[in-house]
Amino acid sequence: MQNMVEIELNNKEDFAIYINKVFKYVKKIEYVILEFDNKANKKILNYMKDNNIEAKKVKSWNGTTTSSKNNLLYRFDASPVFKELLLRFDNFFTIKKNEISKNIYSCSIEETNWGQSDIAFYDNKNKVISFVIAHEGDVLVSEEYINQFESFRLDDRKTYFYGLG
Numbered sequence: 001m002q003n004m005v006e007i008e009l010n011n012k013e014d015f016a017i018y019i020n021k022v023f024k025y026v027k028k029i030e031y032v033i034l035e036f037d038n039k040a041n042k043k044i045l046n047y048m049k050d051n052n053i054e055a056k057k058v059k060s061w062n063g064t065t066t067s068s069k070n071n072l073l074y075r076f077d078a079s080p081v082f083k084e085l086l087l088r089f090d091n092f093f094t095i096k097k098n099e100i101s102k103n104i105y106s107c108s109i110e111e112t113n114w115g116q117s118d119i120a121f122y123d124n125k126n127k128v129i130s131f132v133i134a135h136e137g138d139v140l141v142s143e144e145y146i147n148q149f150e151s152f153r154l155d156d157r158k159t160y161f162y163g164l165g
Contacts, residue, residue: 004063004128004140007152008095014152015091018130018139019083021148025129026078028122032061034135035070037116044117047085048074062120062131063140078121089114092134104159109137 009015031044033055048055055072059065076082094110111134120131130141130149141149
């Protein structure tokens, strides 16, 4: 797997900038509905149906391997229509941070209208540009593309802990 760098999208503006930058390079997209996600986004599912995009059952994809074989992966060409659909969302997830001491944060992930689905963006050489693991609160960008997303890079001086309450 390529070397990936974690970034942070703090609000709708960051999310829109991220989507617009990704779409400068993206050729293929993988969208994954997790087996336990019973609130998969209807707008995206309608896009898949309207464009005759079939899902295949998988147990692994970028950044994730599960024991379940009933996760649904849709692989399809990027399009301006799908970009506009993505831009209707506020973000993939929200991270609530509580500073517990200098540069140390307790964090929790809050679901948005995106749901828990994962998504990956590929360039014309089928290399990953970026992928999102929404249920874990991760947005990762390939080192090859990180210069385009430098303003979203996590601050190395800060430590984030998840699930501390």
